[in-house]
Amino acid sequence: MAKDGRLGGKVALVTGGARGIGLAIARRFVAEGAKVVIGDIDGREAIAAATAIGPESDVLGRSLDITRDEQVAATVGEVEGRFGRLDILVNNAAILDMTTWDELTYARFQEVLRVNLDGALLCAMAAVPALERAGGGRILNTASIMGLVGSKESIPYST
Numbered sequence: 001m002a003k004d005g006r007l008g009g010k011v012a013l014v015t016g017g018a019r020g021i022g023l024a025i026a027r028r029f030v031a032e033g034a035k036v037v038i039g040d041i042d043g044r045e046a047i048a049a050a051t052a053i054g055p056e057s058d059v060l061g062r063s064l065d066i067t068r069d070e071q072v073a074a075t076v077g078e079v080e081g082r083f084g085r086l087d088i089l090v091n092n093a094a095i096l097d098m099t100t101w102d103e104l105t106y107a108r109f110q111e112v113l114r115v116n117l118d119g120a121l122l123c124a125m126a127a128v129p130a131l132e133r134a135g136g137g138r139i140l141n142t143a144s145i146m147g148l149v150g151s152k153e154s155i156p157y158s159t
Contacts, residue, residue, distance in 0.1 A: 008033035011083040011134075013075065015066055015123060016093030018045035021142060025090055030054050035083045039064030039075055041093070066093050066119030072126045079130070086130040087137040091120040094142075097157040104155060112156035 012029050016022040017038035026036050026049065036059045040046035043063025050061030060082065064075050079086050094116045099108055124139055131137030150158035 005033045007088075010034045010087040011036075011079060011085050012088035012090060013037045013039060013079050013086060013123075013127065014090040014092060015039045015064060015119070016041075017090070018042055018049045018061070022090070022092040023049050025092065026050075026059065027053055029088070030059050034088070035059070037062060037075070037079050037082075039066070039093070041065055064093075066123055067114050069122050069126070072122050076126045076130050080133070085134040086127060087134050089123055089127040089131070089137070089139045091123050091139065091141045093119055094144075095157070096154075098153050099156065101152050101155065109156045109159075113159065116157065 007029055010033070012034050014022050014026045014029070014036060017026045018040035022038070022040070026038050029036050030053050036053075038046045038050050038059065038061045040049075040061070041064065043061070046061030046063060048061065050059045053059045062075055062078070065071050076086060095112045097108070097112045120141055127139065131139070144157070146154055146158045
């Protein structure tokens with residue numbers, strides 16, 4: 001894929017970037033000239049994804065549990081330390097939950113919301129000061145049609 005430079009000079013943190021939509025976003029951002037840090041709960045997968053995308057000078061993979069504010073803050077700090085800025089946060093990490101009503105527990109409901117909702121907030125709270133130091137930036141939150149069209153098999157996810 002040829003770089004056309006639309007994101008040249010920009011630095012992005014993509015949560016949940018080791019696979020699926022997050023990986024596609026990370027690939028595209030690097031192709032467009034951005035430096036990217038892939039944060040994922042599975043650190044090995046994040047590193048493997050980053051290695052597959054490009055050189056360490058352009059993309060890094062890091063273990064990141066977005067429900068732990070200290071990890072999120074440390075990752076944002078590492079992004080700034082390594083690349084000098086943060087311009088884009090992509091809140092993509094989530095748990096796709098297909099627990100049926102009969103199997104749903106309150107603990108599972110809380111776990112899914114903790115990742116899918118609280119995690120995005122913790123990432124935004126940590127990133128905003130860095131985005132401001134960079135002169136402004138963007139926060140992109142991925143979402144699912146399930147937020148509009150719920151299902152009894154995905155109550156926490158749809159919520």
